[in-house]
Amino acid sequence: MERENPFCAYLYDLSKLRHHVDRLMTTLPSNFRLFYAIKANSDETLLKTLAPVVHGFEAASLGEIEKIRAVDKEILILFGGPGKTQAEIEGAIHNRVALLHVESFHELQLVNHIAGQKGTTVSILLRVNLRHSVPNAQLKMSGVPTQFGIDEFEVPNAIALAKCLPNVKILGFHFHAMSNNGDSKAHAHFVDHCFERAKSWGKEWNIDISYVNVGGGIGINYQNIEEQFAWDDFIEDLQGVIQKHKDANWQTVFECGRYITSSCGYYAAEVLDIKQNHGKYFCLLRGGSHHLRLPAAWKQSHPFTVVPVEKWSYPFSRPEVTESVITVAGELCTPNDVLARDILVPRVRVGDILLFHYAGAYGWAISHHDFLSHPHPDHLYIESDTLIHEAILV
Template sequence: MSVAVLKKEDKVIAWIEQWKRERTQPVSAFIYDLKALRERAMDIVQGLPDGCRLFYAIKANPSKVILECLEPIVHGFEAASIGEVRKIREVSEHKPVIFGGPGKKDEEIAEALERRVMLLHAESTHELRRISLLAGRLGVTASVLLRVNLRASFPEATLVMAGRPTQFGIDEEQVPEAIRLALSLPHVQLEGFHLHSISNNLDPQLHAKLISVYWARAKEWQEAYSLSLRYLNAGGGFGISYTDPNRTFDWSVFTTGLRDVLAEQSIPGVELLFEPGRYMAAACGYYAAEVIDLKCNHGKHYAILRGGSHHFRLPGAWQHSHPFEVVPLERWDYPFARPEVRDVEITAAGELCTPKDVLARDVRVARLRIGDVLLFHYAGAYGWTISAHDFLSHAHPEHVFLGRERS
């Protein structure tokens, strides 16, 4: 993979250049393009067929500024902890919230009900019983979806959440028992099913077929148990390719296929819900890290960055070379020659005392100097919040939000 220099008129580049004009410390920042986020979110939401609703999964990026940006556009938010529910309620007291996750504590369930979540995903029969008990103590009825781990095989996605043993959901073979239990509990209203089976899928036609499988299962259970359903939650799972820029999840291809599926299989009165996170937020964010040193060890060239996996853990967690651009900066404050490399493969390593602190490996650069910046793309999701911020106690990066709308 080779890298190129971004255009100077790019507003992200302009912000980095301004940093170097005004400050002496090395560049280290997450930069978010809110205008791009708004436009992408509107395209995604407006492209959905009638009868579909979109909830942003805030685990991808729970920044208050991001939530405020998306709140007027999305139909609601999906939370995976009571902490995330609280963050949503700081932005909106009334926006619909879906609360999921495999390890809900009693206090979380009770507070979620008090904070008027729209739906809870029940991950087990034990959790169903606890939800009913806690709802009864509060004098309310909890609306729940049963999260189901299907027995079908889903081999083509980056992450597989079902079709094999995982900690997520109720085994498909145990669904009859879970339905009967839900119908018998006094403070639970079974509203439908949650079937999130794959993550980071890059094939839109496969994803439309997956929704077809979901509808078929929901219809079987509805007919077998005379259920009055309101929702089928198909989760997220729409993919971002970090290694091949030519591979994209084409939203229009997916929604075209989805319309065909809905025309043939939808259940009257049942809304189809989606919970994308990465697909919505990844492309709006960048991680900028200045090159602090260049060195050659055992024949390999390394660029040492002000930053690393303690800021941006995703590349290490997924074991890929994260795509970046070189931002050349002319400022040089030392009284000696500026080191540089030309037409070599470099490994971009962070400032931590571990050989695993690597963001990209063996990437060819035309020219790279100490003091230039590596600008990593697709850093708007699963970046800062999944990282070990305080390992070695390095200073945190800045978080910059470009394109805020004036109130």
């Protein structure tokens, strides 16, 4: 069957996703909980796949809360975000959010006010902007001036205020501090530091801590996909942290996004043209950063492989390059529409397909889909990575 239009699609390997998350869940210490931060990818099929295997979901807006409830009426929801509206807080209460992460003194009083009007009490964690963070994380939410959380030095004042408010109940602290950290040992040290701060405040203010949320932030190595976060080493180091704090009786929460769904997703786009300008080869795709914005946003090359397509329907010669360095660009009218720069490829031809790996998080979800009004990619769901090429070449 001949394809009418150039191929462009996101592909999700649901079997790979389940296997990956099952491994994380079975290796987590018993008092740890794994939540999926749906901001990484809120695709409905992925949420339905994950709902039976994770402990819950983390949402950053009322829209995300409603997406979760459309999939599962009972699953636990954590609700965070630096700027919550009254409607969002009301919606969180209506949708029975388990924990609301409070980010400021104003928000603390607003939550208490709304809860009082509704005759209820809201369980909260205070989000802390630590003065300490993980130095090599790609993005930092704490340890530097940012809009997130309550300055560590102001946390005692926030605790004092919370304890005076009748319609909020402080159950612990939220320490989400970074994004895309690849250092497992540094991540374990970060958890240890969070425990130290939580224990100190709990003792000083006589708080019966139920939860310490250490956030997500576990990263993906897009530059060398063979060397990823050392999860087993992390769990081993975590056992030492647990032993050190064996007197703590709280549940520890991870709210991972990228690390959960990235590896199960692929973005595939057909090569439309190959040209040379100013001594450099450019490989132009049916697709681009309006579908996969991450490489342009982070100014990095996204890993890909070439899927050869042998069929060629035209009566003229097929453009190709061999053993050449190429830059992969999309179809948008901007020089910023680049997915990979200066990559050596053995061979690529017009009509071949480039398959981008680790595209299951912060890909389609963060991209400017309708810029220039090009068609959207297809979204395909498979149950084995052996079917990836088959799905592309149909």
